[in-house]
Amino acid sequence: MPVRKGTATVLTCALSAALVLTGCGAQRPSAASASAPASASPEASVPEGRDGANRAPARLPGLGPRTYARIPDGTTQALVVSGDGVDGNVATAVLHERDQAGRWHRAAGPWTGHNALRGWTDDHVAGDLRSPTGVFRIGDSGGRLPDPGARLPYDQDEEFGVSGTGFLGEPLEGSFDYVVAIDYNRVPGRTPLDKERPLGPEKGGGVWIHVDHGGPTQACVSLLREDMKELLRALDPAREPVVVMGPAAALAD
Template sequence: MRSGDVRRAALATAALGALLVSLPGCGGPGPAAGRGAPGTRAAGNPADTRQETDPTRIPDIGDRLRRRIPADTRQVVAVYGAGRNSAESTVVLYTRHGTTWDRTGNWPAHNGKKGWTTNHHEGDHRSPVGVFTLSDAGGVLPDPGARLPYTRSAAFAAPRWWPNSYWHDFDYVIAIDYNRVKGTPPNDPTRPRGQSEGGGIWLHMDHGSGTSACVSLPRSAMRYLLRTLDPQRHPVVVMGDRADLRT
């Protein structure tokens, strides 16, 4: 086993106790969890309906967030929230070829059960609006061929006191680099900006309704992203409700 793999395994094991005591940002259904229809497409999918005329621009992403996308980024996971207080969203993967952004994936998804916020804090059940890098992945299941560093560990498993529809949420996860240390397993509990600003925000498997703050996708989408997102292409997620994204 490579030294980096040993370090990741040790960190994942050490994080188990913290995970069980202080669950990640998508740490369970909570008292207000809703129930939606699994696999339904978000209403008004902007990636399908927008008449985009400039292929050098990612659709429905305004200048404020566009300027925060690193110049060397060649893969963007765009999360288009259906509304500020909605848990429904659509995820679109864009890949840059030369100066052109091509749509290479499109899936229904869910975000925080109470919608979106530009000032995320622990327990608000809203997903943070912004541009965040994607550096690390992991999950309960074996590595499906991920290009991002992947940590497999039972520490990712959802507690069995959660409803069984949530038990597979963390079979595959990709860490969203919001208030976390890059280069560590997604379930590393370290939050550089403090606990009050929340953390543990991931792309993970969908259970058919809103999350605590994460973005959840179908299993097939997670496997595709894990096999496609490439650290050499400096992937980022651009996420928010459509109004904020267009600002």
Template structure:
């Protein structure tokens, strides 16, 4: 998977899933110093409830395996100092939760994963260039303690660190999948 990282990328958020069918993972932030990738932070995380897939489909509850750019961010809370373009809108993000989840803080902070989405638009934009059936709306966002529909989640402090660290000029990407896929 490291070979798929575009030239010029100097920041990588790597999501190491425990197993192909596990919702548990580890997020590691790497930054390139010269020609060497250095780990600068790591956090426990969650991914899709049913694990990982190389053929993501809408509502399959699996996170897509791959390398994806990170270009846009947002959330229900005010910008904490994001270097990525940030769209704050408590109504747009809150509308994605069902009424029983209204108390959750899942979307306090989000970073859009550029899987089947247009870059340069708010994370909550529902344009799907590869079609609705391929899913989309996959984000790094605030953790709620277990697996997701397809997103990757970390703690609120971890999200703030990512938002304040990832910068467009460094061409950040997320490299994500279960450990077996990441080795190949």
């Protein structure tokens, strides 16, 4: 597994009085995540076979045609993070994989976690405390702890250390023990610690999937520690993985 070392200061993804909150911002979906529509079936699933068993769906469960069309053609692995409402901060994540016949199957989850304090937005600006809605590639990972067996490039670095408390007074320590960078106002192929923001700092940045600390984030998505380790072991760069994230009603569009 390739290992990279970060050179930038860690970006925070949860509010803390002890932290300078420059991470977990957002931007509109990048061209890489939005410009390559997949060939979506007009039906969410195929009819039952003669044996009465349901076949796997041709389109990801919970996604409408407009959302599904934004998934790149080459993608065969998608993490769907569905929020409980546009202003909600509790989310459910399911990892799906597409087989050679074009049918999607649940590979892992469902996992319960959090998104940003004030919910979701499709036009984020830094500091609005909302997570971005959209389809984004995920190809880089890292954390304070050693690689748990990730297939993605993994950057172990002490700069992923974090302290302080979150919105509910919960401790943030360990939140960045494992992270997956979401390609959202960042340069793909670099450590999650990288600070370059192609669309400018006003659109935020440092949007990650990271270890849940028991409360909402600034803009990231968080999952329980064991679920993060399972996700890291499952994500396969050869499958061109993406995260599809937003409130359930928006994803169904």
